[in-house]
Amino acid sequence: MVSIARKNLFHDKIRFFVAIAGIQFSVLLITIQFGVFLRFLTNASVLIDHSGADLWITAKNLQNFDFGRPFSEKKVYLAREVPGVLWAEKYLMAFCYWKTPSGSQESVQVVGFNPQTMVGAPWDIVEGNIEDVKKPMAVFYDQAEADRLGRIPIGGETEINNRRVRVAGITRGAKSFIQAAYIFTSYKNAANLAFFSRGNTVYILAKVTPGYDVEAVKQRLKEVVKDVDVYTTREFSNKTRAYWMINTGAGIALLSVAIMGLFIGTIIVGQTIYASTTEHLKEFGTLKAIGASNRDIYKIIIQQALINSVIGFVLGMLTTYGVAQLMKIGKLEVLLTGPILVGIFLITVLMCLFSSILSIYKVMQIDPALIFKS
Amino acid sequence: MSTNGKNVIDLENVSKVYGHGESAVHAVDRVSLKLDPGKLFILMGPSGSGKTTLLMLMGCLLKPSSGSVHLFDHEISSMSEQELPAVRLERIGFVFQGFNLFPALTAEENVEATLNLKGYRGEDARRRARDLLDRVDMGKRLTHLPEDLSGGEKQRVALARALAGDPPILLADEPTGMLDSKTGRKIVEILHDLAHREKRLVFMVSHDTRILHLADKTFYMDDGRLNSEHP
Numbered sequence: 118m119v120s121i122a123r124k125n126l127f128h129d130k131i132r133f134f135v136a137i138a139g140i141q142f143s144v145l146l147i148t149i150q151f152g153v154f155l156r157f158l159t160n161a162s163v164l165i166d167h168s169g170a171d172l173w174i175t176a177k178n179l180q181n182f183d184f185g186r187p188f189s190e191k192k193v194y195l196a197r198e199v200p201g202v203l204w205a206e207k208y209l210m211a212f213c214y215w216k217t218p219s220g221s222q223e224s225v226q227v228v229g230f231n232p233q234t235m236v237g238a239p240w241d242i243v244e245g246n247i248e249d250v251k252k253p254m255a256v257f258y259d260q261a262e263a264d265r266l267g268r269i270p271i272g273g274e275t276e277i278n279n280r281r282v283r284v285a286g287i288t289r290g291a292k293s294f295i296q297a298a299y300i301f302t303s304y305k306n307a308a309n310l311a312f313f314s315r316g317n318t319v320y321i322l323a324k325v326t327p328g329y330d331v332e333a334v335k336q337r338l339k340e341v342v343k344d345v346d347v348y349t350t351r352e353f354s355n356k357t358r359a360y361w362m363i364n365t366g367a368g369i370a371l372l373s374v375a376i377m378g379l380f381i382g383t384i385i386v387g388q389t390i391y392a393s394t395t396e397h398l399k400e401f402g403t404l405k406a407i408g409a410s411n412r413d414i415y416k417i418i419i420q421q422a423l424i425n426s427v428i429g430f431v432l433g434m435l436t437t438y439g440v441a442q443l444m445k446i447g448k449l450e451v452l453l454t455g456p457i458l459v460g461i462f463l464i465t466v467l468m469c470l471f472s473s474i475l476s477i478y479k480v481m482q483i484d485p486a487l488i489f490k491s
Numbered sequence: 492m493s494t495n496g497k498n499v500i501d502l503e504n505v506s507k508v509y510g511h512g513e514s515a516v517h518a519v520d521r522v523s524l525k526l527d528p529g530k531l532f533i534l535m536g537p538s539g540s541g542k543t544t545l546l547m548l549m550g551c552l553l554k555p556s557s558g559s560v561h562l563f564d565h566e567i568s569s570m571s572e573q574e575l576p577a578v579r580l581e582r583i584g585f586v587f588q589g590f591n592l593f594p595a596l597t598a599e600e601n602v603e604a605t606l607n608l609k610g611y612r613g614e615d616a617r618r619r620a621r622d623l624l625d626r627v628d629m630g631k632r633l634t635h636l637p638e639d640l641s642g643g644e645k646q647r648v649a650l651a652r653a654l655a656g657d658p659p660i661l662l663a664d665e666p667t668g669m670l671d672s673k674t675g676r677k678i679v680e681i682l683h684d685l686a687h688r689e690k691r692l693v694f695m696v697s698h699d700t701r702i703l704h705l706a707d708k709t710f711y712m713d714d715g716r717l718n719s720e721h722p
Contacts, residue, residue, distance in 0.1 A: 118612055119596060119604040128595030403591040406552060407652070408580025409608050410573070485552035488591055489543045489664050 121404075122420035125397055132396070137429050139389035143382030143468065144433025148461050149440060150378035152451030154371040159452060160294035161361045161368075162354040164228065167240045167291075168208075170322035171331050172338065173353040175346050181360035182353070183226070183295055185210050187317035192342045196321055199337050201329035206236040207318040209304055211311030212297060216276040217267035224297040225266075227256075227277065229307025236322050239301045245271050245286020250303055255285035261450070262298035263287070277310045292450065294361065321345075379464065386429075386465075387472035390422055394476035401480045402488040414480055418473045426469035430462050498561075499660060499692045500526040500549055505558035506715075507544050518544040520715035521558070528659060531679075531686040531693045533703060536712035542696045543664060545712065549694060550583055550662045551575045562660075580608060584653030586663035586682075590645040592637040598624060598648045599633040605655040623651040627681060643674035650681060661685060663695040672701065679705050 126133055159166070165173065165182055174196060176186035196205040209229035214222040230237035232251045239247065239257055249255050256277070258266050269275055269284050276282065277300065291299045302310070325334045331349055338347045348356065362368025394401070401414055441451040507519040518541045526532060536542050547553040548560055551567050560567045562582060567575065585591075592601050602620035603611075611619055624630050627647040637645055646666055653661055663682060667675030679695070679702045686693040686707070695706075703709055711718045 118607050118616075119600045121593065121596070121604055124593070124595040124600070399591065400593050403585075403587070403593075404608075405576065406550070406579065406585050406591075407605055407608065408576050408578075408583075410576045413608060485547050486543065488587060489547070 120420070121400075122417045123424060125400070125417075126393075126421055126424055132393070136389045136393055136425060137432060139385045140425055140429025140465070140469070141433040141436060143385045144430055144461065144465055145436050145440060146378045147375070147382045147464060148433065148437040148453070148457075149444075149451055150371075150375035151461070152437075152441065152453055152457065153449065154368070154375045155457065156450045156452035157294060157368060157371055158358050158362065160292055160450075162357045163291060163294075164210075164237070164299065165350060165354045165357060168237050168322055168350065169324070170206075170236065170350055171325040172323040172335055173348045173350060174205075174321035174323065174338065174342060175348065175353070176319075177344055177346055179346060180364070181357040182210070183293075183357070185319040187314065187319055188345060190316055190318040192345060193318065193321050195342045196323055196338060199334065199341050201326050201334035201337065203324040203326040204234065204236070205321050205323040206231045206234055207304055208237045208320040208322050209307045209311070209313060210319050211307065211313060213278045213300070213311055215266055215298070215300065216279075217265075218269065218275070219267065223265055225258075225277065225300045226293055226295075226297045227300045227302060227307045227310050229302055229304035229311075232303040236324075239288035239291055241289040241291075243287050243289045245284075247286065249285040250301065252283075252285060254280075254282045254306060255302065256282045256306070257286040257288050257301040258284065258298055259288045259291045261289075261292040261448070264448075266298055278312065280310055282306075282310070383468045383471065386425075386468045387475055390425060390469060390472040391475050391479065393421065393425075394418060394473075394479060398480070398483060399487060402483045402485065405483065406485065406488050411481065415477055418476050418480065419470065422469035422473035422476075423466065426466045429469075430465045433465070434458065434461075498525045499528050499563060500524070500694070501561040501564075502548070503559045503561075505548060505555045505560060507541075507548060507553060508556040517715045519548060519555070522715075522717045523558075524710075524717065526692055526694060528692045529686060529690040530707035531683050531695065531705060532708050532710065533706035534694065534696045534710045534712060535698065535700070535703075540712045541715040542712050544715075545717070546662055546664055546694070546696055549660075550585060551578050580656065582658055582660055584655070584658040584661045586646070586649050586653050586661065586666045588665035588668040590637065590642075590649045590669075592645055592648055592652070594637050597634050597636055598629055598640065598644075598651075601637070601648055602652045602655050605652050609656040611656075619655070620651075623654050624648065626654070627651045641674075642670045643677065646670060646674075646678050647681075650678070654685070659691055661691055661693045663693065665696050665698065667697060667699050667702065672699075675699060676702060 176188045190207055193205050193207055196202055211227050213225050213227045215225040217223055243260055271284050273284050274281055293299050325331050335347050404414055444451055502522055502524040505522045509516045509518055534542050548555055554568055599620050602623050603616045606616040606619055627650050629647045666678055682693050683705045685691050
């Protein structure tokens with residue numbers, strides 16, 4: 118069967134490349150905007166999502182992870198007694214100052230975890246050995262923050278809150294969204310660096326015994342451990358993300374830009390596909406005259422839209438990848454995961470199909486006299 | 492191709508009015524016409540006289556404002572917009588002054604695409620397309636795009652396309668308008684042949700008085716009114 122859609126598209130190569138460039142740019146715009154927004158969201162809750170815990174016990178009425186407040190560490194013992202709790206561990210997060218080799222100070226978030234159980238430990242070590250965190254004053258920082266922290270190599274020393282620390286390793290993927298680098302260390306070390314009062318913790322992380330219902334264990338913890346809040350990991354993650362997204366307006370601003378990208382992309386794609394149809398209007402009119410049904414013509418327009426969307430998406434993604442690498446150099450990361458790519462592909466297809474509806478409307482309005490004009 | 496000798500096209504008191512009230516334009520004004528198969532009819536008249544509108548009414552591309560249009564005893568005025576394409580596909584072949592070939596398709600594909608619409612697929616459609624192009628002496632130009640063909644060759648391809656699916660009616664709108672006189676005459680001879688040898692009804696709009704002798708009947712149209720013979 119002759120594919121009029123494909124032949125029409127590829128016949129005028131310059132026009133085709135201009136159309137594809139329009140879609141490619143739209144894909145780039147949408148993917149970058151959403152990628153930055155989603156990176157923002159995932160960064161906001163990155164430590165929660167990688168904690169390995171099922172439940173988080175926090176001070177009462179906490180707004181988000183970064184604003185943790187201390188409460189009695191005795192509650193960890195209470196939590197461990199609750200049926201269905203496999204383990205419960207203290208977890209500390211405190212804002213401190215990191216001294217760079219140039220002498221300047223950088224705000225950091227010191228994260229302390231139990232080095233024996235490694236609950237809440239960094240999950241991706243690119244340099245060093247996580248076991249070294251057990252050594253006195255050993256700290257790990259994330260490679261994304263290396264420049265800001267002065268690129269101190271493993272074995273190198275610096276100060277946090279005027280106390281000497283030694284870099285034991287470098288992590289990956291633990292970039293703080295509020296631009297205060299995460300510094301991982303043992304709980305004891307973190308407490309010392311942050312001048313944290315003895316007998317307190319900021320969080321308790323708990324794992325539910327396999328076979329127990331997480332929600333049921335959470336309710337039981339709420340009953341047993343007083344004056345705290347208990348969240349599932351997903352709940353605490355969402356709460357933190359929602360805080361930064363809604364309460365601060367920062368997320369809304371990014372989301373607005375992403376949605377604007379979607380609108381602009383749709384307009385570009387719509388204009389591209391509409392123009393392509395308009396240029397072939399006489400051919401569609403001829404098809405109608407020789408007996409093609411509206412359905413036959415819709416099929417051609419939709420096929421054109423789908424071909425455009427697939428090629429535009431592939432080229433758009435290749436461009437996005439390149440741009441994302443450049444943005445990485447500028448310390449702005451774009452989140453590009455499989456589900457995001459699938460989502461953007463579906464958005465591209467929907468944009469193209471939506472745009473083709475305008476074209477279909479135009480074809481429906483064709484004046485039969487058009488085809489008799491030479 | 493089959494016609495039963497009865498009137499294939501029957502127009503009764505057909506009018507087509509554009510606009511309303513004082514600004515209304517009577518493009519076709521109370522035209523009655525009976526056309527039978529096996530003949531070549533030529534319609535002449537000045538620009539704006541309503542020739543193309545009449546052709547569109549006969550080709551089921553327009554519905555009349557009043558009167559009735561019958562094709563093979565089917566009243567097309569009462570048919571829905573969904574039914575009309577099937578009538579055009581099965582019964583009517585169009586030839587246009589500007590050829591209206593698909594520029595992205597080769598000569599063979601232009602004909603094959605029409606056959607595809609009629610339900611022919613794959614090798615069967617390609618074979619039929621090649622046969623039709625052979626009939627109009629275009630068998631050696633199958634893989635050429637319209638931009639690589641002369642005006643006469645394009646019109647032959649357009650004729651082959653119009654014949655795809657073997658329609659009993661051929662409607663041609665100034666098919667020689669963009670051709671030199673020699674090539675134009677050849678095209679009209681083919682149309683004449685299609686009417687007489689294959690018993691099709693061929694109705695053609697033209698300005699070219701040099702081909703009138705080939706017509707079985709000539710009509711003249713002015714201000715939307717039809718006279719049966721050229722004045």
